[in-house]
Amino acid sequence: MKFQKRRLSFFHLTAVMMLILTAFSAYANDIVFVINKDVKTDKVTREELRDMFLGNISVWPDQQKVNFVTLGDPETHKTFVRAYIRKTESQFQAWWKRRLFTGTGKVPLKFKSEQDVIDYVARTEGGLGYVSSKAAIGGTVKILTVTDN
């Protein structure tokens, strides 16, 4: 009986984990990362991407500075910080304001529209941004693939 209970708990735990992962994957699929065409990388891991947006990794493998920007659209931004940064919007904001007001960094630029993000990334060395999967990306930037490992 005890064994059955344990199996049941394990089953429940696995199911919950699967649901969470599926939910995050669904979120994650709604986001597309765009980079400047001159960046000599097409692929980063999820952890590397997180560290770039938190300022822990400041250069691409080809030594160009990572110039990342965020999107003002609340829904896409919220999805992005939850799925890729593992923070809430307020935690992400506090992370950068902490750096700003203690003299250890600056807050990332924020653009109102997806087209503004794409235009900035296209014209900026080492540019990195994100847009929703519905955005018309065009050929001025390239898409960055994010892998789990």
Add this chain to the structure above:
Amino acid sequence: MRKIILIFTGLSLIAGFAYAGDEGKVDIHGFISQGYLKTDHNNYMAETEDGSFQFNELGLNFGTDLTDKLRLGLQFFARDLGTDGNDKLVLDWVVADYRWRDFLGFRVGRIKLPAGYYYAIRDFDMLRTDVFVPQCVYPEILRDTFSFIKGISLYGNMIGPWGHLSYDYLTGRANLSLDTGLASAQEDFWSYYGLKLTDMTSSQSHSFDCKWETPLPGLILGGTAYYHKDFYLEGTLSGPVSDILKLTYLRTYMDFKGYFLMLRYILGDVAFTAELNQNRIESVIDADRSYDDPGYLKAEALTSQGWYMALSYRFNSFFEAEYMYSVFYPDKTNKHGKDRYSHTDLNDVFKSVGVLKQFYGNDFEAWKKTSTFSFRFDINEYWLFKLEAAYNDGFGEYTSADNRDHSDLKRYWWLYAAKVTYNF
């Protein structure tokens, strides 16, 4: 102050229009806050028994990237809290930051001291749920002294399968002057000797801070070790006790040694934070009959200890709440208040001028145990409002400067705080 607010308003409007796309130019940011404090008994940090609006802060921040690796920044700051600050505008920090690699960067200038989780950010309301940072670990009298170090910093971060490690070593001179809270605390402690400080200088300070983001998502462990060496204080004595002892001069050398340990766990909208601080002050006190005469010489050491645990939950983008329990012992060797400060050789002198009771204080001044309930309302990205209620058992503090007569102190008391902040 009026001029400062006008400049602040102008700059916030300019920064408001510069929504994005101004890369390469000077970034301007800032904040302004106004609070209100009220206690049912005991004055705390200000004349709070009657309610006090002497509780505000203002900061203006400028920064620019000179190259991909070099950033320059500075921040002006003004505050008022009871008798401290008085809205005097000071240079909070000014830093040239050269990030050579991610694992090693250099900062020079007047650098914010990253001690514990809160020291570097205690002036910035928008970065926490509570109105007051936990006083058990971040006592107000050390706020100015632990605010920055004038010197250099080596910092960096490393990433691996074991998680993420960030570190920061600072060395230089700490902030010590007659304007700091430590000065008023010393004058308060020596009030029966009538101490009037005339000079305070600092020598060498060292601090090492590190934070480890463990492989378990959301779990961060951290620690800070610090050593402020040879703080020098000098002043004249003219009071009831010093008159009897015929003392006219005081010189004190102080060393501050201590550490912080921190654990923080974030799971979605829930955050749990716990910290422990131990601070040891070693003093050599030389009270003389004249400047050149080595008179009454005494070595003293005081080790204080404080810790807290806080649990916060963000309900939605508008509302966050936190509960915190904190404990502070000004003298960790005497947590129950019996026989505090055993200056037995001076008891007769204190008794003869009628200040024995005032000098020793009450038993409950040996501890402070506080339950704090904080509520934060984010009206929008720029405005926020906070309410806080703290129930206290005891009045354990480094100083009781706002309560001259110890016999009026009450063991159990409430502190209420409200604060509104604008930042951009």
